Amino acid sequence: MNCPECKEHLVPYVEDLLEESRKRSLIEHLNDCPACQAELRDLTQLHDRLVANGKVLSQSRLEDNVLDRILREQNVRLKATTRAQAALKLRRFIMQTRISRLAVAAAVVIVAVVGIYSILGGSTVTFADVIKPILNARTVVYDFILGDEENDPVIMHEMVVGSRIRRTISNLPGMTQITDLETGKMLALNDVDRTAAYVNIKGTLQERTANYIGFVRTVLMELKDSPDVERLGEQEIDGRKAIGFSGRGNNNQQLKIWADPKTAVPIRVELRLGQLLVILKNFQFDVPIDYSQVSMDVPEGYKLEEAEIDFTKGTEEDFIESLRIWAEVLLDGTFPEAIGTENYMKQMPLLGEKLVQSGLSVDEAGKVAMALPRGMFFLQLLETDGKYHYAGKGVKLGDADKAIFWYRPEGSETYRVIYGDLTVKDVTPENLPK
Amino acid sequence: MHETDRYYIERCLDGPPDDFRYLVRRYQAVLLANLAGKLGSRDSAEEAAQETLVRAYFNIQKLKKPDSFFPWLLGIADRVAKEHQRKQQLQRQREIVRAFSQDAPTPELSQDYALESAIAELPDAYRKVILLRYYGGHACNQIAERLDMPLGTVTKTLSRAYVMLRESLQQQTNEVQK
Numbered sequence: 001m002n003c004p005e006c007k008e009h010l011v012p013y014v015e016d017l018l019e020e021s022r023k024r025s026l027i028e029h030l031n032d033c034p035a036c037q038a039e040l041r042d043l044t045q046l047h048d049r050l051v052a053n054g055k056v057l058s059q060s061r062l063e064d065n066v067l068d069r070i071l072r073e074q075n076v077r078l079k080a081t082t083r084a085q086a087a088l089k090l091r092r093f094i095m096q097t098r099i100s101r102l103a104v105a106a107a108v109v110i111v112a113v114v115g116i117y118s119i120l121g122g123s124t125v126t127f128a129d130v131i132k133p134i135l136n137a138r139t140v141v142y143d144f145i146l147g148d149e150e151n152d153p154v155i156m157h158e159m160v161v162g163s164r165i166r167r168t169i170s171n172l173p174g175m176t177q178i179t180d181l182e183t184g185k186m187l188a189l190n191d192v193d194r195t196a197a198y199v200n201i202k203g204t205l206q207e208r209t210a211n212y213i214g215f216v217r218t219v220l221m222e223l224k225d226s227p228d229v230e231r232l233g234e235q236e237i238d239g240r241k242a243i244g245f246s247g248r249g250n251n252n253q254q255l256k257i258w259a260d261p262k263t264a265v266p267i268r269v270e271l272r273l274g275q276l277l278v279i280l281k282n283f284q285f286d287v288p289i290d291y292s293q294v295s296m297d298v299p300e301g302y303k304l305e306e307a308e309i310d311f312t313k314g315t316e317e318d319f320i321e322s323l324r325i326w327a328e329v330l331l332d333g334t335f336p337e338a339i340g341t342e343n344y345m346k347q348m349p350l351l352g353e354k355l356v357q358s359g360l361s362v363d364e365a366g367k368v369a370m371a372l373p374r375g376m377f378f379l380q381l382l383e384t385d386g387k388y389h390y391a392g393k394g395v396k397l398g399d400a401d402k403a404i405f406w407y408r409p410e411g412s413e414t415y416r417v418i419y420g421d422l423t424v425k426d427v428t429p430e431n432l433p434k
Numbered sequence: 435m436h437e438t439d440r441y442y443i444e445r446c447l448d449g450p451p452d453d454f455r456y457l458v459r460r461y462q463a464v465l466l467a468n469l470a471g472k473l474g475s476r477d478s479a480e481e482a483a484q485e486t487l488v489r490a491y492f493n494i495q496k497l498k499k500p501d502s503f504f505p506w507l508l509g510i511a512d513r514v515a516k517e518h519q520r521k522q523q524l525q526r527q528r529e530i531v532r533a534f535s536q537d538a539p540t541p542e543l544s545q546d547y548a549l550e551s552a553i554a555e556l557p558d559a560y561r562k563v564i565l566l567r568y569y570g571g572h573a574c575n576q577i578a579e580r581l582d583m584p585l586g587t588v589t590k591t592l593s594r595a596y597v598m599l600r601e602s603l604q605q606q607t608n609e610v611q612k
Contacts, residue, residue: 011590043596046596049546050567054463060462060463063458063459063462069484070451070488070491073488074451
């Protein structure tokens with residue numbers, strides 16, 4: 001074996017791949033050739049160095065870290081998938097109407113106003129002094145609370161000037177609405193992103209809508225000379241001494257009004273309308289209000305949404321759609337513990353949040369946002385008469401055997417019963433769920 | 435531990451990442467050797483190796499031929515290394531700006547940084563064989579089977595790789611001595 005041959009076979013030799021005869025002749029050559037010996041030494045050194053380094057690196061503990069990272073990443077992806085699924089669910093709810101996100105806030109308040117109309121009962125009282133400011137004030141400012149005052153209530157702050165009302169809502173910060181009751185229009189403003197939209201409230205809503213003060217005025221006018229108003233005597237109300245009066249409508253509707261015993265200025269008005277409780281308090285009468293605050297023009301620097309929002313109806317279908325959104329999008333598939341205006345309103349910010357997370361376009365989100373207030377509007381028409389029953393607490397969406405809601409439409413013999421799978425059946429009174 | 439790559443890959447495709455553990459075990463040294471040479475520190479190499487393996491896991495369904503897992507993995511590692519190098523470069527530039535009067539801290543080198551960086555400089559075909567032989571625990575005949583080449587080609591490639599490694603190591607020594 002010569003040197004070039006030897007060099008060629010050194011690697012196979014080190015790797016122990018040589019046949020016996022060849023190995024022998026290689027070793028013979030090596031014994032006689034210092035150059036090839038040196039070559040072998042170098043090669044073996046490098047080989048050993050590589051083996052040693054390989055051993056060190058093999059002892060690393062990458063696997064736990066890698067597995068951890070994979071699991072973490074999988075969780076992140078899972079959440080993204082859940083979000084995508086939520087967006088898909090939401091897309092299913094999108095209705096034809098084009099509407100901006102402003103509609104959530106806008107619609108809420110309109111609907112809240114609706115119910116009051118039907119309180120007009122046949123009671124009366126002589127409390128002319130107490131009601132005089134309400135009847136005669138040119139401007140009235142007050143807070144308006146829906147539902148349980150003690151339990152994280154939704155508070156609306158309202159300014160009334162003639163037929164115009166300016167409102168802000170405690171759980172929808174940055175949203176302002178200005179309503180013109182004469183023209184049946186509302187201007188909804190988003191003060192955060194400086195957008196504006198006009199909302200059409202003509203039709204049923206306009207007929208049934210009055211501002212609270214206007215409504216209270218009407219009630220008070222009718223009650224003024226009636227002998228049925230009950231004097232409630234003196235009590236501590238909102239930290240002040242107050243004198244109270246109470247009048248009752250013929251559908252178990254109730255109005256209580258508390259006033260300062262010396263000045264006769266109203267402190268608080270409570271209206272119970274069927275299943276809806278409304279409280280007005282922190283009154284200020286005839287305070288100067290800058291007319292620009294109730295202007296129906298889009299403020300400077302605000303971008304007007306192109307399409308007008310139509311909020312002229314709320315149907316049983318809208319209501320069912322709102323229940324679906326509530327269960328599927330807001331609550332992971334179970335119907336809420338309770339419904340009603342107050343509960344609907346408390347869901348609004350959460351719906352807003354979910355819409356933002358869903359990655360839907362503003363347009364699409366607006367359409368979804370519309371469904372909940374429309375459903376609430378429908379419910380409120382029933383609510384003021386107290387003629388509905390809700391049994392959806394804990395029921396899973398899709399459960400066809402459980403009735404979750406029933407009501408009797410005006411003039412109907414039978415009830416409409418909505419089941420957990422959101423189908424509806426007409427049911428005679430004797431067959432109603434117990 | 436002695437199943438083929440394909441076996442583990444198919445199990446990963448079906449569900450939880452538990453079986454990926456075996457592939458990590460199998461290739462961690464290969465990746466570390468490859469990456470340490472390129473990135474200069476053990477920490478960076480570990481970080482990049484983890485990143486490579488995580489990416490591989492999440493893209494495993496894109497691997498058309500499960501038997502080519504190794505070259506595919508090296509491809510990912512190369513991309514990750516490039517990204518890290520870019521990051522390191524930016525960081526160094528920032529550090530230079532921040533503390534030009536101070537001496538920059540010496541990066542922590544892995545055990546045999548000279549060797550690893552010499553491997554990193556090898557042309558692809560040679561690097562692959564060296565990595566498989568010393569960091570993937572393959573004997574020459576396994577490499578031949580794996581890379582689909584005659585045994586003689588494997589030993590010749592190794593032989594040529596040794597020459598290049600030695601030249602590269604010698605050059606590094608000379609530079610240090612200058």
